[in-house]
Amino acid sequence: MNELEKIIWGMDSTIPYHQTITAVKNGGLILGAYLDNELVGFQYSFAGFDGKMSYLCSHMLGVHPKYQHLGIGKMLKLMQKEEALKMGYRLITWTFDPLESVNGYFNIRKLGAVGKKYIENCYEQMEDNLNTGLPSDRLLAEWWITSTHVEKRENNNLQHLLPDKSNQTAYWAVNEKGLPIVKEIILSNHELPEYLFVPIPINIQEIKKIDFPLALDWRLKTRQILNYYFQRNWFIIDFWKETDKNKPINYYILSSGKGGGDKL
Missing domain, CATH: 3.40.630.30 (Gcn5-related N-acetyltransferase (GNAT))
Incomplete structure (x- = not known):
């Protein structure tokens, strides 16, 4: 071993x-x-x-x-x-x-x-x-x-949900190097939907090699987002995998725990 x-x-x-x-x-x-x-x-x-x-x-x-x-x-x-x-x-x-x-x-x-x-x-x-x-x-x-x-994991998922402006915790874009960047994070505790999407890069190791300060920025902003919502009793319930190869982002799905499908 x-x-x-x-x-x-x-x-x-x-x-x-x-x-x-x-x-x-x-x-x-x-x-x-x-x-x-x-x-x-x-x-x-x-x-x-x-x-x-x-x-x-x-x-x-x-x-x-x-x-x-x-x-x-x-x-x-x-x-x-x-x-x-x-x-x-x-x-x-x-x-x-x-x-x-x-x-x-x-x-x-x-x-x-x-x-x-x-x-x-x-x-x-x-x-x-x-x-x-x-x-x-x-x-x-x-x-x-x-x-x-x-x-019931295989049949019980939230893949039918789509990330949009109403459920995002951060807005992202692609820079001149073709790498995803966080443009703005969204921290709110008012009138939120049942689920929230937290973006993460598909390949953080590639970002580390090409642009280390950007990789560190992803670390610190993801830290800020997850800490904020965890402290308000949200939790990660699912993972949303992007199928569009032109979008270098996947998402964690946060739940407020109010949905019937979230009972553990």
Whole structure:
């Protein structure tokens, strides 16, 4: 597992073997995906407690670069869910970068996790290939694995909704480099619709390489938007994936919790 960690994240430091063994013996879980006896993916979780309830804290999920986009990550998460249910857990949590569209789509749309908490600079300065440079802000994903919201995920979605002026939290445009920019953010708590759309770039890594100050601007403005609405009891309920290839933006969908389809 340690060698696969290095390949996936490009870091020399890995989780100590004795730590994973101790975690598994005390309510944690490690699962692996194998191809011809080669470990190509894994997930590592440990037991968590917030003072009120126990849950499974999913710390790492990774797939070898050669085998990504083949459904292995989803397979590992579904197996994690199955094993967690056997162990008596109702909730699995993890953190992810809210600007990484692929992760947002997978966690929120495909799995049915929800987001209610934004953590600024969660891991301080990170030096791996994906995270270096930007503040390590994270969304806390809550995956309520016994809920109807999760069980009916494939058929219960908000993809029929369309982002428009009435439900936007930010207006965006494309600059002379062909990159999306935030022109104006909209923070309001009066006469709002049932759902709000929060834009994020489809490819934040490309923006980091071409225009780092713009990537930082996306970080800070997304932070401001999500913190504002989370503090007013809105939460991320779905992920809207843009189908127009000329629009370099996807969206998180925020819910006020008033809709019948939002019961967890």
